[in-house]
Amino acid sequence: MLEVSVPSIDRPFGVYLWPLFDAAWEKVMGYPAHDFDFVPGKTPMSTVREVVAALVTYYIVIFGGRAIMKNFSPLKLNFFFQVHNVLLTLLSLGLLLLLVEQILPIIVRHGVFYSICSHGAWTQPIVTLYYLNYLTKYIELIDTVFLFLKKKPLNFLHYYHHGATALLCYSQLVGHTSVSYVPIVLNLTVHVLMYWYYFLSARGIRVWWKEWVTRTQIIQFVLDLGFVYFASYTYFAFHYFPSLPNKGSCAGEEFAALFGCGLLTSYLFLFIAFYAATYKKAGKKVANRKVSNGSIAIDPKFTSEDLKSLKVNGESTGAKVAANSPRSRKV
Known part of the structure; x- marks a missing residue:
């Protein structure tokens, strides 16, 4: 039942969303969401073999498809592109609201450090939402399919970021990193903005905040790295260099921490380079055009x-x- 009340710590939106999600999950899956358990080897897409197979297939499809499309005219897929982006906007927004509802009480009652470093912050509802967020990364791979079918250029940042993010989400799921919620919540926020922009663009609507899509992505990675570096530092300092100042251990596997730090760092540098190449270069072209005219x-x-x-x-x-x-x- 939909129960509306005054917003509170446990119901930040005035509506308790988890029971609604729980009931919807049960209708689709046949069992309630609160019974879900992520078990590597049993849960779909929970093994390294499955992840690698999916990503190899992705790269074969996009590069093979691009080669095939050289002999054909671009396909007009505007309607399907709009539907794709609306669905990802709504999906990202729904997961974002559900995660905020779960995480906010933990932060308020136990503090930020507890929320990013305690095993107690790795709750069953949060893991369920993490898993769904992980699955959306495979749906987002369709972005690239639209590109090659419409004969748009495939740049390195696009296909590297899409494939690597699926691998990143998988590594954090099996690595039980409580700090995962920071990159995930920020990423969902950016994706609500980004996919809505793509939808408007496909509708032929020009918006003034196009440049802010890339800017928010860069800000996202800066914030991500602040939290992830801190969580990784205090873990390794506590376990291997106790003479260094630290806040104690932090939940998560070492491989997941190192992989997350490395991949997010590469994202930051690549997106900064993309921003500089795209918008600074565009500004120079406008200036040169004015002079030539x-x-x-x-x-x-x-x-x-x-x-x-x-x-x-x-x-x-x-x-x-x-x-x-x-x-x-x-x-």
């Missing part, structure tokens, strides 16, 4: 000395300079 706009606040420093005139460039004067209005 012969319409250079000069800020009215510029002084005559500023204009001289630009070394731009009609004889040397063939361009007309617009200044804040009667002559410029005539031009």
Whole structure:
């Protein structure tokens, strides 16, 4: 039943979402969500062999598909692309709200350190949501399928990030890292924004915050690394270098901590490089286009000395300079 109340620590949205999710899970799976248990080797997509097979298939499909599409015209898949992005927007939003509902009480009652480093923060409902989030990473691989079917370029960051993220989520699930909720919650937040932008773009709607999609991804990785580095540092310092200052041990397997730190670090550098190459380069192209068209706009606040420093005139460039004067209005 839907019970609405005043927002509280246990019901931050005024509605207790977990029972609704539990009932929906039972209708689909035949058993309640609170009975779910992630067991490597028994749960679907819970073994290294399954993960590797899925990712190898992914790369064969996208590179093989791109080669095949060279002989065909781009497919018009705008409707299906819109549906895909709306579904991922809603799925990301739903998982985000459910995770916030589970994690907020832990943070408020036990503190941030407990939430990222205690085995007590690795609860059954949270693991269930982690597992669903992990499965969505395979659904997101369809993003790349749309790209090669529409004959769009496949850049390294795109297919590296998609494949590696599925592997990252798997490693944290089997590694029982309590700090996982930080990257997952931030990633879901970014994906709500990102997939909604893709949907609007497919609808032909231009938005002013396009650049902020990449910016939020970079901010996400900076925050991720702050928490993950801290959790990893205090674990290794406590166990191997006790003379160093630390906060004690931290929940999670060592391989998961090291893999998470390495992969998230690579994401940060790659996304910064992508941002610089995409938006800075685009800015230069706009500036060059204005010059080539012969319409250079000069800020009215510029002084005559500023204009001289630009070394731009009609004889040397063939361009007309617009200044804040009667002559410029005539031009």
